[in-house]
Amino acid sequence: MKLNEVPQDKEAFKGKSNVHKLLYATSDDGSYTSVNSEGWEAENLATTQAWEAVLEDLKETEAQVRRGALSPVAYFMQKSLMELPVLARYMGKWKWQVKRHFKPEVFRKLDNNTLAKYCRVFGITLSELQGFGQ
Amino acid sequence: MANEPALHRILIYCPQLTTSFQHHQHAHCESGVTANLLQHNGIHISEPMTFGIGAGIFFGHLPFIKVSGIPGTTFRIWPGYIFKRVTQRLGINIHTEKFGSEAKAMAALDDALARNIPVGMITGVYYLDYLPEAFRFHFNAHNLVVYGKEDGRYLVSDPVLEMPATIGPEALVKARFAKGVPEPKGKMYYIKEVPGHIDLTKGIKDGIKQTCFFMSSPPVPWFGVNAIHLLAKKIEQYPQKLTPRQCTLYLGNIIRMQEEIGTGGGGFRFLYAAFLQEAAQYTGNNELGRLSERYTAIGDQWRHFAYSAARLCKARNSDLVSYTELSKLLHDIGDKEKQFFKDLKAVKW
Numbered sequence: 001m002k003l004n005e006v007p008q009d010k011e012a013f014k015g016k017s018n019v020h021k022l023l024y025a026t027s028d029d030g031s032y033t034s035v036n037s038e039g040w041e042a043e044n045l046a047t048t049q050a051w052e053a054v055l056e057d058l059k060e061t062e063a064q065v066r067r068g069a070l071s072p073v074a075y076f077m078q079k080s081l082m083e084l085p086v087l088a089r090y091m092g093k094w095k096w097q098v099k100r101h102f103k104p105e106v107f108r109k110l111d112n113n114t115l116a117k118y119c120r121v122f123g124i125t126l127s128e129l130q131g132f133g134q
Numbered sequence: 135m136a137n138e139p140a141l142h143r144i145l146i147y148c149p150q151l152t153t154s155f156q157h158h159q160h161a162h163c164e165s166g167v168t169a170n171l172l173q174h175n176g177i178h179i180s181e182p183m184t185f186g187i188g189a190g191i192f193f194g195h196l197p198f199i200k201v202s203g204i205p206g207t208t209f210r211i212w213p214g215y216i217f218k219r220v221t222q223r224l225g226i227n228i229h230t231e232k233f234g235s236e237a238k239a240m241a242a243l244d245d246a247l248a249r250n251i252p253v254g255m256i257t258g259v260y261y262l263d264y265l266p267e268a269f270r271f272h273f274n275a276h277n278l279v280v281y282g283k284e285d286g287r288y289l290v291s292d293p294v295l296e297m298p299a300t301i302g303p304e305a306l307v308k309a310r311f312a313k314g315v316p317e318p319k320g321k322m323y324y325i326k327e328v329p330g331h332i333d334l335t336k337g338i339k340d341g342i343k344q345t346c347f348f349m350s351s352p353p354v355p356w357f358g359v360n361a362i363h364l365l366a367k368k369i370e371q372y373p374q375k376l377t378p379r380q381c382t383l384y385l386g387n388i389i390r391m392q393e394e395i396g397t398g399g400g401g402f403r404f405l406y407a408a409f410l411q412e413a414a415q416y417t418g419n420n421e422l423g424r425l426s427e428r429y430t431a432i433g434d435q436w437r438h439f440a441y442s443a444a445r446l447c448k449a450r451n452s453d454l455v456s457y458t459e460l461s462k463l464l465h466d467i468g469d470k471e472k473q474f475f476k477d478l479k480a481v482k483w
Contacts, residue, residue, distance in 0.1 A: 001434060034398075
């Protein structure tokens with residue numbers, strides 16, 4: 001990549017271009033130099049596309065919580081960009097245990113310790129957790 | 135948590151500690167941290183040089199290891215490797231430590247800072263609240279340097295940023311103990327002692343030799359140049375095997391790994407070409423200079439591949455012809471890299 005080919009495609013989405021990352025490019029005489037870039041359209045598209053997929057899935061999960069098909073744990077897991085194995089690690093539980101907590105009827109019977117732990121992991125209050133989707 | 139009271143104490147009683155560390159921006163987190171820490175210790179070394187000596191360049195595609203349902207692709211060697219190899223090859227004495235307890239990990243950090251030592255560490259990006267949200271996914275192998283503490287906040291030199299940043303202790307604890315794959319377990323590292331004289335020549339040779347081995351020799355299809363062909367084959371099958379949404383997300387993930395942040399462009403290929411150029415000047419070996427030009431051209435091909443892949447994503451196009459063309463681009467890159475590392479291995483010293 002030549003110095004004059006380094007793209008400067010700004011992307012405002014979630015502050016992406018706030019980082020002016022460093023790229024390596026060649027000058028006219030072929031010697032390498034580093035240069036800042038605001039971004040590149042190809043990569044901007046990949047970033048926004050990945051986020052849109054996350055937000056789409058989250059919306060779907062939110063609807064399921066409101067319908068009473070899933071518990072708020074499933075929603076906040078996705079909102080924190082986690083997957084089941086990661087959340088299970090944070091909770092110090094087996095995957096199947098956390099998966100059970102996705103069921104609204106199981107979630108309603110959870111003890112205070114477990115609820116408090118979920119709140120810590122997600123960085124939310126108990127009323128935010130229990131009240132979501134009501 | 136049993137260790138919470140102790141942690142609380144550390145967070146409150148925080149003396150002002152600042153080391154004389156100089157922040158420099160780099161392309162990649164680990165080679166950047168390594169270069170910055172070495173420079174702090176009086177060794178003048180560039181990022182491309184640490185990346186090359188640390189044998190940072192790589193390729194891997196793991197169809198069976200999925201994150202968010204998307205198979206993993208990597209353009210670099212596994213985390214932690216660059217710092218370890220560079221310091222080993224240059225005869226630098228280092229200290230590395232992992233922790234079972236959060237309080238101990240933070241106390242050890244404060245202790246090092248009190249002794250005027252800037253500390254490298256591995257963190258989870260999700261908790262680094264000074265980064266724009268766009269980049270904050272659960273990626274637990276991000277390297278940074280903490281070089282001081284002021285008004286209860288840690289001073290952070292994150293090599294991918296232009297300027298230093300700060301982070302609160304609560305967020306830093308979370309980042310150091312992020313869970314998932316991999317788990318940093320509070321891992322921190324710093325330089326203890328450097329030899330009086332450093333000669334990069336042997337490090338350059340050893341780094342190149344190891345890179346050639348990693349790229350050419352793995353007898354399995356998931357690592358090295360073979361994996362480029364594996365990915366090319368997979369891409370050709372995407373339209374038959376995946377939904378259109380999956381197709382675009384799979385391709386998008388490759389683009390992100392290659393270009394999004396911390397690669398210097400072209401999936402680290404330009405960074406490695408810059409290393410070869412500098413190595414040619416350092417050792418006076420002109421062959422390395424010619425190989426640098428060739429690898430730059432391969433980097434350009436990777437850029438072209440990413441550009442074409444992004445166009446397919448944008449068009450939401452899942453017709454077979456386009457994916458076959460994309461696959462051909464990648465097969466060509468695979469052939470070129472194979473020959474390249476063969477020739478790099480054959481360089482006469």
